[in-house]
Amino acid sequence: MSLRPAIFEEMGSQFADAFGNCDCLFEVNGVALIPVRGILRRWRDVDQSEESGQSAEGTTHSLSVAAVSVPGLVSQRDSVTIFMTDDAGVRIDAGTLYEIKNHADDARAMLRIYLSGDI
Numbered sequence: 001m002s003l004r005p006a007i008f009e010e011m012g013s014q015f016a017d018a019f020g021n022c023d024c025l026f027e028v029n030g031v032a033l034i035p036v037r038g039i040l041r042r043w044r045d046v047d048q049s050e051e052s053g054q055s056a057e058g059t060t061h062s063l064s065v066a067a068v069s070v071p072g073l074v075s076q077r078d079s080v081t082i083f084m085t086d087d088a089g090v091r092i093d094a095g096t097l098y099e100i101k102n103h104a105d106d107a108r109a110m111l112r113i114y115l116s117g118d119i
Contacts, residue, residue: 003107004067004068004107004108005107008067008107008108008109009067009068009109011109012065012066012067012068012069012109012110012111013036013037013066013068013069015066015109015110016036016037016038016039016064016065016066016069016110017037019039020037020038020039020085020089021038021039021040021084021085022037022038022039022040022063022082022083022084022085023035023036023037023038023082023083023085023091024036024037024038024063024065024080024081024082024083025080025081025083025095026069026070026073026078026079026080027078027079027080027081028070028071028072028073028074028078029072029074029077029078033069033070035083036065036066036069036070037065037066038063038064038065038082039063039064039065039110040061040062040063040082040084041061041062041063041064042059042060042061043059043060044057044058044059044060045057045058045059045060060114061098061114061115062112062113062114062115063080063082063098063112063113063114063115064110064111064112064113065110065111065113066109066110066111067105067107067108067109067110067111069111070111073100073103073111073113074100075100075101075102075103076099076100076101076102077100078099078100079097079098079099079100080097080098080100080113080115081095081096081097081098082095082096082098083095098115098116099115099116100113100114100115100116101114101115101116102114
């Protein structure tokens with residue numbers, strides 16, 4: 001039995017289809033899953049840490065996908081290739097591979113995934 005309410009299971013993919021800006025191809029435990037829509041977010045953080053008396057600036061990348069689309073996802077083991085898309089949903093790049101740094105699942109519609117790699 002899923003801990004996720006049924007209404008959230010259906011909402012996740014609809015939300016990703018409506019607001020998605022990328023296609024995601026996950027590799028979970030060495031097995032490639034079918035491509036899913038995702039929402040890639042990027043934001044700049046200032047004063048993340050103090051390095052030698054100077055403020056640091058960094059960029060954080062998170063990916064949201066329907067939680068039911070990536071069963072068995074494990075942080076620091078699995079990876080995702082992200083293909084950016086235009087407004088019509090057509091892929092506009094060759095894709096970039098990222099490691100799954102961490103992820104958060106609050107049993108609602110979307111799974112938030114934090115990425116690491118050459119971003």
